[in-house]
Amino acid sequence: MEGTARELEVRVHGRGGQGVVTAAELLSIAAFEEGRHAQAFPSFGSERTGAPVVSFCRIADAPIRTHEPIAEPDALIVQDPTLLRGDDVFAGVGPDAYVLVNSGRGFEELGLGELARGFRDERLLAVPASEIARRHLGRPLPNAALLGAFAALTGALRLDSIEAAIRERFPGDGGERNAAAAQECFALAQRRLSEVAHA
Amino acid sequence: MLRQVEGSAAVAETVARCRPEVVCAYPISPQTHIVEGLSDLVRDGTLAPCEYVTVESEFAALSVCIGASAAGARAYTATASQGLLFMAEALYNASGLGLPIVMTVTNRAIGAPINIWNDHSDAMSQRDCGWVQLYAADNQEAVDLHMQAFRIAERLSLPVMVCMDGFVLTHAYERIDVPSAEQVDAFLPPFEPRQVLDPAAPVTIGALVGPEAFAEVRYLSHARQMQALEAIPDVADEFARVFDRPSGGLVHGYRADDAETVVVALGSVLGTIEEAVDAMREEGVRIGALAVKSFRPFPARTVRAALRRAKRVVVLERALAPGAGGVLSSDVRVALKEAPLDVHTVVAGLGGRPIGGESLRRLFADAGAGRLEPLTFLDLDRERVEAELGATALNGGSGTTVGSGA
Amino acid sequence: MNYQVDSFAVGNRLLEPERRSVQSRTDRANSLTCGHRACRGCGEALGARYAVDAAMRASGGQLIVANATGCLEVFSTPFPESAWRPPWIHSLFGNAPAVASGIAAALKAKGRDDVRVLGQGGDGGTVDIGFGCLSGMFERGDDVLYVCYDNQAYMNTGVQRSGATPAAARTANTKPIGGHQGAEFGQGKDLPRIAMAHEIPYVATATVAEPRDLERKVERAMELRGARYLHVFVPCPLGWGSEPRDTIRVARLAKETGLFPVFEAERGELTGVSKIRRRAPVEEYLRTQQRFAHLFGDPPNRDAIARIQAIADRNIRRYGLLDGARDRASELDSGGGGSKSDAKEEGRP
Numbered sequence: 030m031e032g033t034a035r036e037l038e039v040r041v042h043g044r045g046g047q048g049v050v051t052a053a054e055l056l057s058i059a060a061f062e063e064g065r066h067a068q069a070f071p072s073f074g075s076e077r078t079g080a081p082v083v084s085f086c087r088i089a090d091a092p093i094r095t096h097e098p099i100a101e102p103d104a105l106i107v108q109d110p111t112l113l114r115g116d117d118v119f120a121g122v123g124p125d126a127y128v129l130v131n132s133g134r135g136f137e138e139l140g141l142g143e144l145a146r147g148f149r150d151e152r153l154l155a156v157p158a159s160e161i162a163r164r165h166l167g168r169p170l171p172n173a174a175l176l177g178a179f180a181a182l183t184g185a186l187r188l189d190s191i192e193a194a195i196r197e198r199f200p201g202d203g204g205e206r207n208a209a210a211a212q213e214c215f216a217l218a219q220r221r222l223s224e225v226a227h228a
Numbered sequence: 229m230l231r232q233v234e235g236s237a238a239v240a241e242t243v244a245r246c247r248p249e250v251v252c253a254y255p256i257s258p259q260t261h262i263v264e265g266l267s268d269l270v271r272d273g274t275l276a277p278c279e280y281v282t283v284e285s286e287f288a289a290l291s292v293c294i295g296a297s298a299a300g301a302r303a304y305t306a307t308a309s310q311g312l313l314f315m316a317e318a319l320y321n322a323s324g325l326g327l328p329i330v331m332t333v334t335n336r337a338i339g340a341p342i343n344i345w346n347d348h349s350d351a352m353s354q355r356d357c358g359w360v361q362l363y364a365a366d367n368q369e370a371v372d373l374h375m376q377a378f379r380i381a382e383r384l385s386l387p388v389m390v391c392m393d394g395f396v397l398t399h400a401y402e403r404i405d406v407p408s409a410e411q412v413d414a415f416l417p418p419f420e421p422r423q424v425l426d427p428a429a430p431v432t433i434g435a436l437v438g439p440e441a442f443a444e445v446r447y448l449s450h451a452r453q454m455q456a457l458e459a460i461p462d463v464a465d466e467f468a469r470v471f472d473r474p475s476g477g478l479v480h481g482y483r484a485d486d487a488e489t490v491v492v493a494l495g496s497v498l499g500t501i502e503e504a505v506d507a508m509r510e511e512g513v514r515i516g517a518l519a520v521k522s523f524r525p526f527p528a529r530t531v532r533a534a535l536r537r538a539k540r541v542v543v544l545e546r547a548l549a550p551g552a553g554g555v556l557s558s559d560v561r562v563a564l565k566e567a568p569l570d571v572h573t574v575v576a577g578l579g580g581r582p583i584g585g586e587s588l589r590r591l592f593a594d595a596g597a598g599r600l601e602p603l604t605f606l607d608l609d610r611e612r613v614e615a616e617l618g619a620t621a622l623n624g625g626s627g628t629t630v631g632s633g634a
Numbered sequence: 635m636n637y638q639v640d641s642f643a644v645g646n647r648l649l650e651p652e653r654r655s656v657q658s659r660t661d662r663a664n665s666l667t668c669g670h671r672a673c674r675g676c677g678e679a680l681g682a683r684y685a686v687d688a689a690m691r692a693s694g695g696q697l698i699v700a701n702a703t704g705c706l707e708v709f710s711t712p713f714p715e716s717a718w719r720p721p722w723i724h725s726l727f728g729n730a731p732a733v734a735s736g737i738a739a740a741l742k743a744k745g746r747d748d749v750r751v752l753g754q755g756g757d758g759g760t761v762d763i764g765f766g767c768l769s770g771m772f773e774r775g776d777d778v779l780y781v782c783y784d785n786q787a788y789m790n791t792g793v794q795r796s797g798a799t800p801a802a803a804r805t806a807n808t809k810p811i812g813g814h815q816g817a818e819f820g821q822g823k824d825l826p827r828i829a830m831a832h833e834i835p836y837v838a839t840a841t842v843a844e845p846r847d848l849e850r851k852v853e854r855a856m857e858l859r860g861a862r863y864l865h866v867f868v869p870c871p872l873g874w875g876s877e878p879r880d881t882i883r884v885a886r887l888a889k890e891t892g893l894f895p896v897f898e899a900e901r902g903e904l905t906g907v908s909k910i911r912r913r914a915p916v917e918e919y920l921r922t923q924q925r926f927a928h929l930f931g932d933p934p935n936r937d938a939i940a941r942i943q944a945i946a947d948r949n950i951r952r953y954g955l956l957d958g959a960r961d962r963a964s965e966l967d968s969g970g971g972g973s974k975s976d977a978k979e980e981g982r983p
């Protein structure tokens with residue numbers, strides 16, 4: 030019998046108030062919608078806005094047994110690019126990992142050119158999720174929007190599962206706007222990825 | 229119904245379906261989402277009739293439960309860590325008075341130094357208070373154990389603590405089968421107290437008992453805990469029949485029957501242990517795990533039987549008895565009596581330090597190779613502690629005044 | 635007024651039935667029945683019998699009692715015996731108000747609004763260790779009548795100081811040695827005023843010298859719902875070093891000096907005051923108890939006595955305890971140290 034079918038381990042970085050914990054929860058709900066097993070949880074520090082926050086999500090096709098933090102994520106989501114300067118956001122991240130950064134700037138511009146070369150081009154993506162979110166929500170809350178890009182980047186979850194998770198978590202108008210932001214991010218991500226593929 | 233839901237939320241809903249009539253709430257991390265969830269369910273009328281009492285301390289929380297339970301109401305509260313200690317006097321009182329209160333303990337370290345993260349110090353510190361202590365390995369089991377807890381408590385007239393790892397389980401979103409009201413009602417009958425405060429048939433509860441009778445009263449509480457050794461598996465069996473899934477019971481072995489090395493543990497770390505076991509089994513190592521589900525009463529006979537074919541036992545503890553060593557290990561050693569087994573205590577995960585799969589595999593390999601000391605601290609920063617010990621040796625005393633050499 | 639016949643003297647069977655005390659009725663509940671082991675002259679046993687019987691009458695016998703650890707609990711329930719006839723629970727020292735709240739919550743959940751709850755304890759369990767729970771019960775407005783029997787120290791453990799111990803009193807750990815004059819001035823909690831600050835429906839004080847008044851206050855409290863508090867002054871002959879036969883007299887003097895104001899309040903506003911009938915100087919009260927004997931050495935501690943008199947004077951001012959009543963203090967010699975001139979300024983209408 031195999032160890033847990035650990036298909037995808039995702040780590041989300043951001044700052045308190047940006048919905049980092051919710052992002053992981055949404056991923057887990059989306060996976061549930063697809064009939065898969067998922068586990069989402071935050072790492073806990075003192076609760077205050079602006080403090081670095083990390084959350085985790087495991088997605089698998091068999092029951093997930095371990096509850097320990099994810100040391101070697103298969104996918105990294107960075108909701109706040111200012112974290113790239115200080116924290117060791119890339120700890121345990123291997124060369125085949127997916128890296129999604131919330132930024133209108135590219136990896137070179139972000140000062141990550143050298144680092145980026147250690148990863149697979151088609152698995153790196155930066156999208157301006159905060160701007161997109163601001164247009165849909167009126168606030169630069171990027172967590173749900175980014176998940177649309179995540180779906181495009183990794184193919185691990187379908188966009189409609191993400192949207193269903195968003196609508197379940199944010200009933201009413203808020204859910205619709207967040208879902209629309211996720212759709213836009215998804216489309217943008219697909220365009221960027223195909224550009225990379227044809228580069 | 230299968231849902232992707234936070235552990236705390238699932239526990240709150242399940243507890244609500246157990247129809248407590250009095251719920252006491254005093255907030256402490258990481259139990260807060262449970263009492264908040266219950267508040268919502270009372271306010272929106274889902275849980276009714278129920279009095280939700282916002283108390284002024286944990287001591288009050290359990291005391292209000294004591295009054296409520298003595299008056300014949302099903303009573304519930306939740307706490308952790310410092311809060312559990314703050315109600316310590318009331319813990320003994322509740323068990324001594326035979327009140328079937330159910331309480332969630334979202335295991336958390338005890339300060340000083342203050343630490344809000346998971347370990348088992350809190351419940352362990354109260355292991356002799358006379359409460360039944362059940363440990364959940366995951367959120368499904370946490371949900372299930374609460375239903376079983378009310379049955380066990382009311383059958384024995386003993387209070388029951390359901391332990392679930394703070395943050396690790398409470399704040400984890402997982403796929404959980406949350407029972408429906410009908411399912412719970414079918415499993416859990418209404419509360420019929422053994423004795424009750426009622427003007428129609430007055431009783432005096434809580435008399436002063438002198439040396440001439442105290443020992444007998446205490447013996448009876450021990451006897452009732454021993455009865456729990458039967459009640460717990462009974463209720464678990466019935467649960468499995470009604471809900472069609474196993475949970476609870478006294479212990480649960482994982483690939484332990486033919487194992488040379490068996491890892492014994494409580495709580496959520498068992499998931500990581502099982503994964504390590506599987507990985508090592510792939511490599512041909514004969515290793516298994518034994519989950520202890522009921523810590524009090526301690527199922528000595530069952531543990532002994534489960535370990536009878538092992539050569540060595542590693543007890544992985546999320547607690548520490550300073551000056552003595554392990555806590556769970558002591559009970560395991562007593563259970564094993566003079567069995568020809570090596571028992572190794574590994575203290576890990578204190579104050580929420582993660583216990584990684586890699587660390588465990590190395591640890592288990594060491595155990596298999598006979599490289600483990602009787603007492604080990606996993607992932608301890610030895611340099612740091614030795615530097616500190618060296619510094620205080622230089623200074624002597626408790627300050628930096630006399631004898632502080634160069 | 636004929637003191638013998640027209641007054642509310644306890645047990646007066648010449649009164650119309652509805653004006654008789656609960657204790658004078660043959661159908662009284664005897665909630666704290668005989669066989670308990672209280673000391674001779676125990677003020678608490680007397681107060682509890684009156685208070686709980688009155689509550690039983692007011693509730694039609696539908697009463698549950700929660701009792702804190704202390705003398706009352708210890709002398710009334712030596713296993714396997716109990717002197718309590720209503721349903722009664724003792725849990726811990728500091729949680730009687732919370733246990734009472736829990737019982738009230740259970741009854742409410744079960745729709746039993748016909749059954750009432752009474753919590754009770756001594757000053758230690760109420761003013762000190764039970765204070766948090768008491769305040770919590772008040773602020774939530776739980777439907778509990780809490781009665782504190784105040785004998786001004788931790789008696790059951792051997793007469794140690796509590797937050798209710800009055801200034802200059804000797805207790806086992808406030809002895810008049812090393813230059814100290816007993817318990818410190820300026821300490822202590824005024825629980826009735828604290829209760830009033832919670833703006834609960836009913837707060838009252840009473841003494842065992844006026845048991846009919848005590849009963850009436852319990853009855854009044856039981857007419858109301860929500861958190862209610864009754865603070866009863868109960869001399870402890872053993873702890874105070876007073877004569878067991880003087881318990882009622884000592885209690886009366888506490889009131890008549892002004893040291894223990896007797897009043898009622900609803901939702902933080904004073905609604906009634908029991909006036910001093912014949913004002914006495916504090917010295918008359920202090921001399922009845924050995925715990926103040928050190929103030930009357932050779933020479934007497936006039937300063938401490940004057941300070942105690944000042945406390946009494948302040949109470950009289952604050953609560954309006956005098957109303958054209960005869961002021962014996964003003965007629966006496968100046969033996970009490972300035973009391974005469976004080977009285978001239980204070981108690982005159």
